[in-house]
Amino acid sequence: MSLLVVQHQRTCPPGRFGDWLTDAGVELDVRRPDTGDSLPIDLSGHDGLLVLGGQMGCRDDEVAPWLPAVRQLITTAAKRATPALGICLGHQLAAVALGGEVGRNPGGRTLGVLTVAGTGSLADDPVLAAAAGAPVPQWNDDVVTRLPEGAVALADNERGDLLLARLAPTVWGVQGHPEADLGIVTAWADSDAGAPELADIDVPAALAAVADAQPAVEAAWRPVAEAFARLL
Template sequence: MRALVIRHKVYEGLAGFEAPIAAAGYAIEAIDADEPAFATADFSAPDLLVVMGGPMGVYERDAHPWIKGEVARLADRLAADKPTLGVCLGAQLIAAALGAQVFAGPVKEVGFAPVELNDAGAASPLRHLDGVPVMHWHGDTFGLPDGTELLASTPAYRNQAFRRGAQLLALQFHPEIGEDAQFEDWLDGSDDYVAQGGLTIPELRDQHDRLGPAAAAAGQAMLGEWLAGL
């Protein structure tokens, strides 16, 4: 089996998700949005498609012309109901591919905090995240696409996770982040963004050091269960 990982920035890769995907028997390949080959990459061929995060907005299509093609290819894959996972920007791109609007949210949500699971979320693989502070780093949100089921929320953002059957899972937050050494690349030059989320870089680094390992373990357990259900 083959898993294709879409990276919109090199430092926003699988992180803690790599281990459960490999353990589930997938050979992992990655492609970056700034590669020439990205424009013609076949999103329908892989057994699993994983769409990761990035600092750009889905609505910034003039600045990032590749977004239009990515959304179109995601729409084709989702129409075929093939296993697809989205994280942060990836979840927003999936929402757009399913016809929902993506737009700037009310606040920057930054730092480690738990998500609130509804009944559907508590009965899903997200149950592993119950009460566990997970990483948030976003300022955009989206409408819940038609035909999908909401799983989790936070006080600032209602739509934190949704699914469609067993084949599609979209997460606004970052449960892949834990002991990832590339986290320092996230922090580089992000003082203003982090401040808009109510934190300083040292405070966020401290959260990551204290809470990241448990968040990563919970995220890995969640993903392993989801993959087992495909």
């Protein structure tokens, strides 16, 4: 099973989600277009697609000129019923690629750990059902403000922001960061130190919450990775 993984920057790797997929027998083909790696024009050589997070916005094509190609790969996955999963930026890219909209979160930056508050549809979802009630690290400014036609909202967080969605029959989006362990999130905090968006956020408390949640995150999200792997 070969999974194409689009990693937009060094500090946003597949992390533990990649480890869980590898443990499930998936071969990860990680591409770093930010360092010059090419992206395939289609998914004929892969069994699925994973699009990771990043600091850029989902339409920042001038900053990240590979984004149109990523959006096209997501569209191709949806048309060909190829399993695809987007995490944070990847979720937002999938939403706009399939006809939805993304904007700034009116509640401001979300940082720390929030809980999956599932809808009735989540229990029957073939990939994300295990995440019901689970904690998930959060680090984002943007949110999906309108789902594509036919998409299914699967869960919000306790702030009421869309957290999980089935964006097409074989395309899923996660606004949180199940892949991000304490080391990854700490690197993000160090990179953003002094940013005005963090002025009203207790960053040490957020990092402590990420540390405390790590066992529960693995218990809930490893089965999600395994469920996704079974579709490949």
